[in-house]
Amino acid sequence: MLIKSQKDFFSGLMFTVVGAAFAYGATGYSVGSGGRMGPGYFPLLLGVILAILGAIIMFKALVSQAHPDGDPIGKWAWKPLFYIISANLLFGVMLGGLPSIGLPPMGLIAGIFALTIVASLAGDSFNLKEVLVLSVILSIGSYAAFILLLKLQFPVWPTFIAG
Amino acid sequence: MDLINNLALGFGVAFTFQNLIYAFIGCLLGTLIGVLPGVGPVATIAMLLPATYALPPVAALIMLAGIYYGAQYGGSTTAILVNLPGEASSVVTMIDGYQMARKGRAGPALAAAGLGSFFAGCVGTLILAAFAAPLTEVAFKFGPAEYFSLMVLGLIGAVVLASGSLIKAVAMIVLGLLMGLVGTDVNSGVARFSFDIPELTDGIGFITIAMGVFGYGEIIHNLSHKEEDREVFTGKVEGLMPTAEDFKNMVPAVLRGTAIGSILGILPGGGALLAAFAAYTIEKKTKLKPGEVPFGQGNIRGVASPESANNSGSQTSFIPLLTLGIPPNAVMALMVGAMTIHNIQPGPQVMTSNPELFWGLIASMWIGNAMLVILNLPLIGMWIKLLTVPYRWLFPAIVLFCAIGVYSTNNNTFDIWMVAAFGVIGYLFIKLGVEPAPLLLGFILGPMMEENLRRAMLLSRGDWSVFVTRPLSASLLAAAAVLLVIVMLPAVKSKREEAFVEE
Numbered sequence: 001m002l003i004k005s006q007k008d009f010f011s012g013l014m015f016t017v018v019g020a021a022f023a024y025g026a027t028g029y030s031v032g033s034g035g036r037m038g039p040g041y042f043p044l045l046l047g048v049i050l051a052i053l054g055a056i057i058m059f060k061a062l063v064s065q066a067h068p069d070g071d072p073i074g075k076w077a078w079k080p081l082f083y084i085i086s087a088n089l090l091f092g093v094m095l096g097g098l099p100s101i102g103l104p105p106m107g108l109i110a111g112i113f114a115l116t117i118v119a120s121l122a123g124d125s126f127n128l129k130e131v132l133v134l135s136v137i138l139s140i141g142s143y144a145a146f147i148l149l150l151k152l153q154f155p156v157w158p159t160f161i162a163g
Numbered sequence: 164m165d166l167i168n169n170l171a172l173g174f175g176v177a178f179t180f181q182n183l184i185y186a187f188i189g190c191l192l193g194t195l196i197g198v199l200p201g202v203g204p205v206a207t208i209a210m211l212l213p214a215t216y217a218l219p220p221v222a223a224l225i226m227l228a229g230i231y232y233g234a235q236y237g238g239s240t241t242a243i244l245v246n247l248p249g250e251a252s253s254v255v256t257m258i259d260g261y262q263m264a265r266k267g268r269a270g271p272a273l274a275a276a277g278l279g280s281f282f283a284g285c286v287g288t289l290i291l292a293a294f295a296a297p298l299t300e301v302a303f304k305f306g307p308a309e310y311f312s313l314m315v316l317g318l319i320g321a322v323v324l325a326s327g328s329l330i331k332a333v334a335m336i337v338l339g340l341l342m343g344l345v346g347t348d349v350n351s352g353v354a355r356f357s358f359d360i361p362e363l364t365d366g367i368g369f370i371t372i373a374m375g376v377f378g379y380g381e382i383i384h385n386l387s388h389k390e391e392d393r394e395v396f397t398g399k400v401e402g403l404m405p406t407a408e409d410f411k412n413m414v415p416a417v418l419r420g421t422a423i424g425s426i427l428g429i430l431p432g433g434g435a436l437l438a439a440f441a442a443y444t445i446e447k448k449t450k451l452k453p454g455e456v457p458f459g460q461g462n463i464r465g466v467a468s469p470e471s472a473n474n475s476g477s478q479t480s481f482i483p484l485l486t487l488g489i490p491p492n493a494v495m496a497l498m499v500g501a502m503t504i505h506n507i508q509p510g511p512q513v514m515t516s517n518p519e520l521f522w523g524l525i526a527s528m529w530i531g532n533a534m535l536v537i538l539n540l541p542l543i544g545m546w547i548k549l550l551t552v553p554y555r556w557l558f559p560a561i562v563l564f565c566a567i568g569v570y571s572t573n574n575n576t577f578d579i580w581m582v583a584a585f586g587v588i589g590y591l592f593i594k595l596g597v598e599p600a601p602l603l604l605g606f607i608l609g610p611m612m613e614e615n616l617r618r619a620m621l622l623s624r625g626d627w628s629v630f631v632t633r634p635l636s637a638s639l640l641a642a643a644a645v646l647l648v649i650v651m652l653p654a655v656k657s658k659r660e661e662a663f664v665e666e
Contacts, residue, residue: 008328011595015334022341022356029353035625039348039355042613046341053334060330073594077387081590084383084562085583091566092579112563119559122386134556138563145199152571 005071008061015054023047083122091115095155107157108147112139166293173292173522177530182225185218186527189226190534193233194542198240199564207234208497220505221523227501228524228531232284235477236535239276239470240546244269245561246381248373254603255443257377259458259465266461271405273543275413275467277536283421283471284532287478290425291525307618308629312639314612317437318605319643332601339602342367343609350617362577370572372606374565375582376599380589382558409463412455416446416464420471428476440604442472448649478528 003009023044032038094111097104116135120126146152189211196207211230215223242253243260256276263272305313318336345356346366357363405413420442427438446468447458456462480495507520569578592599623629631637 007594007596008331011331011334011597014591014595015338018338018341025356029348029355030351033625034620034627035623037350037617037620039351039353042616043341043344043355046337046344050334050337050341053330053337057328057330057334071596075387076594077383077590080383080386081587084379084386085586087559087562088379088566088579088583088586091563092570092576092583095570095579096576115563115566116559119562120555122383123555123558125555130556131559134559138560142563142567145196146567146571153574154571 003061004064005061006073007071008064009058010073012054012057012059012061015057016051017054019047019050019052019054021047023051080122083118087115087119087122090118097159104159105155107155107159108142109139109156110158112142166289169518169522170292170526172519173524173526176221176519176523177225177526182222182527183530183534185222185226186229186530186534187538189229190233190531190538191229193230193235194237194240194535194539195233197234197237198546199237199568204231204234204238205497207237212497212501215501216504220507220520221527223501223505224498224520224524225527225530227498228527229534230531231498232531232535233538235473236277236280236539240273243272243276243466244546244549245557247378247561247565248603254373254600255439255469256466258443258600259460259462262459262461263463263466268461268463269547270543271409271463272461272466273546274404274540275409275463276470277539277543279413279417279420279467279471280474281532281536282417283424283473283475284478284529286421287425287428287475288525288529290475291478291481292522304635306633306636307615307622308633308636309639310615311612311619312630312636312643313437314608314615316639316643316646317440318608318612319646328596331597335597335599335602336605339605339607340609340612342372342602343606344613349610349614360577362573362575366610367581367606368569368572368578369603369607371569371578371581372585373603374569375585376589376592376602378561378565378589379582379586380593380599382561383586383590384593385554386558405463412452412462412464413467416468417471419445420468421475424472424475424477425479427472428479429482438472438476439469442468444646474532481525481528 024047026040026043026047029040029043030038031040031044091111091114093103094106094114095108097106113132113135116138117128117131120131120134143156147154147156192211193204193207196211197204208227208230212227215226218226238248238253239256239260242248242257243264246257246261248254248257260272260276263269318340343366345363347354347357347364354364420438423442423445424438427441443465446462446464451457451462458465477495507517565582566579569582570576572578589599592602619629620627629636630640
């Protein structure tokens with residue numbers, strides 16, 4: 001059978017899989033009875049409901065006539081996805097360091113530069129000078145707002161400099 | 164008249180030049196910090212709380228009230244301008260507010276939010292002053308079964324938040340409920356779905372989900388279009404203030420929102436939050452005038468009504484706080500913390516033992532609210548300038564503020580890994596055409612719902628009929644059923660789809 005709506009079919013699939021996973025996970029906890037619900041009762045119930053809803057959505061996606069063009073999901077935007085998520089992860093690494101490879105925390109300022117540069121790569125055009133100016137502005141702004149004004153406990157400078 | 168006397172007492176205490184200055188400073192700081200994406204009212208108040216320790220009690224409460232209103236309005240500003248909810252209640256404001264901003268009508272949206280909540284705050288204050296004692300009785304009538312039914316009603320109402328397929332919206336709510344259950348089970352202490360990760364036993368943070376799904380997901384989706392045909396905002400910004408036409412549409416919406424908020428705010432435990440959702444639901448069910456913008460595409464009523472409901476709800480939520488001693492939400496819990504620091508014990512006795520403090524507090528909430536309007540209406544022009552910043556500079560800044568925001572909630576890099584995961588999930592949601600707003604509501608209500616279900620079933624010894632034999636609970640469930648039928652009716656359904664087909 002042909003899929004009439006790709007978006008609906010795969011979202012249904014997602015709901016069914018996630019619901020089933022939650023329901024399966026819930027059976028690992030004590031389920032209990034209606035009067036004395038264990039920690040597994042409510043998640044099991046919801047997981048089953050979600051899986052059924054997903055199945056209905058999948059079924060409807062196979063028979064529905066609403067989308068003559070097949071309602072395709074379309075191309076994935078791998079480039080922005082990769083750069084935005086990496087920028088975020090890199091920021092975390094800069095703030096917290098990676099003890100597993102012996103990288104010390106580099107602090108907020110280095111994190112801001114790394115995040116801004118990598119995130120900007122996600123855009124259509126990349127102008128290093130402009131991005132560096134933006135990083136400086138964001139660094140000064142964040143330092144003033146979060147460190148000076150709000151006194152948040154952030155490592156600002158690399159630990160090997162600040163000690 | 165007790166009412167007049169009481170209010171006069173309150174304003175007599177609160178209305179000094181010095182206190183007004185504190186209200187102003189609080190409001191300004193609250194707005195400036197609350198406007199940062201990822202920093203909601205709770206975080207703002209928590210950060211600024213120490214600044215008020217040294218002040219005399221009334222001044223401290225007034226400053227906190229200013230911070231609270233400022234932060235809340237700042238959160239709505241971010242929701243409207245960059246589509247990032249700073250707290251649960253702005254999820255609703257965001258839907259139509261952001262669409263208005265995209266159409267160059269950010270000014271009227273911000274003004275509607277400010278004016279609507281000011282009006283609602285005034286009404287809420289009056290109700291609080293007049294009916295505090297009798298209204299407590301209503302809250303006592305609500306047992307676990309009623310709460311569960313109320314939440315079912317709220318969740319069914321949340322379906323209308325989504326503009327696409329009905330069943331997908333329901334599935335998103337259930338998914339949200341499930342995600343809300345991650346973490347330690349309060350009854351048994353079992354860590355559920357935590358995969359032995361210590362950070363997950365505390366549950367997933369609201370900010371983490373909101374920033375990941377709305378912030379990162381949306382940015383990735385926006386960047387997937389070419390710069391020329393990326394329609395983030397129209398360059399043309401029309402007017403800062405609402406037009407006469409806008410006011411005509413706004414006024415009834417504000418009145419409805421205020422009424423709903425005042426009623427639901429009395430219920431302890433998320434009443435004010437549900438009020439915003441309920442108000443939006445009702446607005447969406449009213450008939451559109453010819454030529455009016457449909458909901459979900461930038462209808463001013465969709466901003467004015469939930470903002471009013473939220474605000475009148477947070478005023479009347481003082482009733483459970485002051486009479487039962489139960490803080491209705493995290494912000495109020497912080498306010499209680501601040502009160503105890505100043506030797507005020509919330510509870511029924513506060514009204515009689517410290518009348519000048521009680522009424523002073525109510526008056527200061529009003530002053531904070533008024534200060535907000537005075538401060539923010541002129542600021543609207545400045546916020547709108549923000550929209551003229553080119554997207555290629557704006558999006559790295561948003562990514563940065565999201566990352567800093569989630570990190571600062573726990574000072575833990577684990578939250579940064581989580582927000583990355585939710586960014587990917589958020590993009591997946593967009594690609595699959597499922598809308599995340601219902602998910603967030605389910606996520607917030609999940610733990611509360613389970614809690615009340617378990618309590619109700621324990622009290623009834625496992626008898627499910629308890630939900631229909633108690634009259635209040637039964638009528639709430641009946642209302643939910645009616646709502647569901649209305650949404651599913653073919654005539655309404657086709658209209659609904661017609662109104663919400665993607666542009």
